[in-house]
Amino acid sequence: MDGARTVRASGAGEVTPDRLTALLAELTRMLLAASGEGASELEHAVAGVAAGFGARTSMVLVPDGATLTVLVGGETRTVAVRAFPDVARLDKVAALKPWTRDVGRGRYTLAEAERTLAAIDGSPAPYPWWLKGLGIVLFSVGFAPLMQPTWYEVGSTAALALVTAALALAAGRWPRLAKVLPLVAATAVSVLVLEVFARTPAHGGAVLLMLPALFYFVPGDLLSAAATELAAGFVTTGAIRLVYAAFLLLQLYLGVMLGVYATGGDTSALFDLAAHADLPRWATFLSWVVFTVGTVLAFAVPWRLLLPLLATVYLTVGVQSAATKLVGEVGGTFVAAAFLGALATVLARRPAAPPRLLLALPGFFTLTVGSLGMRGLTSLAGGHPVRGFHDLLSMVTTVVAIAVGLLLGAVLAQRPRPLP
Template identity: 85%
Template sequence: MDGGRAVRTGPDGGGVPLERLTALLERLTRMLLAASGEGASEVERTVARVAAGFGARSAMVLVPDGATLTVSLDGRSSTVAVRAFPDVARLDRVAALKPWAHRAALGRTPLAEAERGLAAIDGAPAPYPWWLRGLGIALFTVGFAPLMQPTWYEIGSSALLGLVTAVLAVAAGRWPRLSRVLPLVAAAAVSVLVLEVFARTPAHGGAVLLMLPALFYFVPGDLLSAAAAELAAGFLTTGAVRLVYAVFLLLQLYLGVMLGVYATGRDTSALFDVAARADLPRWAVFLSWVVFTVGTVLAFAAPWRLLPVLLGTVYLTVAVQSGATKLVGEVGGTFVAAVALGALATAVAHRPDRPPRLLLALPGFFTLTVGSLGMRGLTSLAGGHPVRGFHDLLSMVTTVVAIAVGLLLGAVLAERPQPLP
């Protein structure tokens, strides 16, 4: 004891005050929660390993946007509450946190050095300027467009609509009030433009299919699958709360689309969901995944050096899903692709010098497009197509479960035991 404070000999030969260690782990927990848009299952284990590196123990009660953290050291305990909004917007921090946490967990990093390193990661500016992030959102939209309709018109309209959503997303980063209703505002703007400018004739495809690529950046498919995976893994509170939030975001998008219908004076029957005749060559569809992955890197601030690896996961996911779908159907193909993606991401991420699992899996996961089915289902119902609407909603539920369980199974098959130091 030193002046009534609990201390422990650290890697630098000095004491490890409980207060400073608690502050370090609190900051780490907040950063991990802020990057947990794909699930919070790794937060508790990462914090526990870092705590063990300094001779302490940690216990945690998690919810998606917060945690109660208790740190125990030399017979004393300290408890703090941590709040952070879950997202995946800064994958550069996710990439930097993994090697930092590994070094700290080994027990050879002085506390002061660990504090400086974590503060540097937390305070690092975004790797790309705002205009590159906006360009990334636009490319993300264009790359996704052929999945909705393989037509040149879909790509051209998506490019213009993607610029609109990119401007709104970048503006929301500067004005937090806008970020609270960003899905609603973006959906309304896209809906008005599609109904007034792009969906004037059925020959160009349904209005919903023209809207979805521009709204895909806001569609909570990742949250839906993360919620299902957390429920399957036993994280009942986090999974249930995340599921409710994902549904709320879908309803925001749906309401925004309906506001666009009312603003243009159109009838809800304008929300038809019929695909146009395909006129896109195979090479263009193949290259669209390159555009999509580049957009993902820029939009979500992933390190540029990882682009080749992420392209590999995207093409692997697409290839496995396409091949398996021919053998076992759409749901089975999605499940098999999710297993392959989860196993690959987990196996590659095992080494501390490799990118984290979230970063490796995210672009490939986006190709499985679960959230857009929910959006299509809601708009089809509103457009007076109940059979198609309920079919899409049922497909969304089935696909969400298939992806979540597939990713979980792949991770279990490829995971190696990692005991605490």
């Protein structure tokens, strides 16, 4: 039988084409499932593991699937792999980096590689469900001062985020809810804001009160990842991810509109006027600590990475603030994205360092642009076409600035590494 044929790779033990293909297919599935922020590193990671067993691979990639071809011992195997892209379990991403490095260097036999990969895939979540929920709340509260630096914004976001966190946790148990989660969450938040929290213009616009609690679902990171993939030449992957991000954004918009209709109001309630700032500067500064802790808990990032991620957040915010004063908002975002891309790429070179995705993700969120898309759509619906189109144009401009900046930073900092 063809599957019984074995070849020997240096230091790797006996390797059968079928078993190696199964291992690489499982690795591809796990990487796809963690590729919500982009899949540009996936092909190289799989090829590196294959090289550890004297094999070669080629791949045709889309965001939720891949066709993997493995050439080993003169035989070829081709398999199709499917997985929905997400960033829910970044602890697995952190564990896969040393695993792929060691396997690629021939330090594991095939049996050892299979066993350790299965252990990573089957590992329990690092935090209990209630800490994940707390993380979603802190993630939203930390973002709130960016919308409106007011105590009312922070307090209302904490209450609203409890609702979105409960829905997100429920979606983990009921997959049907997960398919329409942005729509359901946006509807619930919209109703609560219009009925309870946006009773007076003194507290700011309804949309500004809604957005922080919905930030966990806003696809700004997906939009930027899609643009990055397009700029890097991953046309199919980037285009599909862009369409999916737009679909999620429309779900959120429709949910907000359903909330307006359910409360018996009209779209004029969706005004976008900021309240008078009363949050002290120290609270705004510390909000990034709250945000980063929320990111760690919400996305299952290992706790030991909190301080490095916090440093990247403050460095990114600092660079963006300084550059904005010199070259404007779009230029500042571009410079900060390039800095973040280069910093994450350089730090990730160290064997003990976390993967580039984990190092860049919190800083990436600080530059996110999906909220501009939401504000633009709701401003249009609320009868403010000039403001609405301005926000949508700003979203497109900022998406490109973040994408090209991240790509430029990574290219400048990356060492050449031809595929095996």
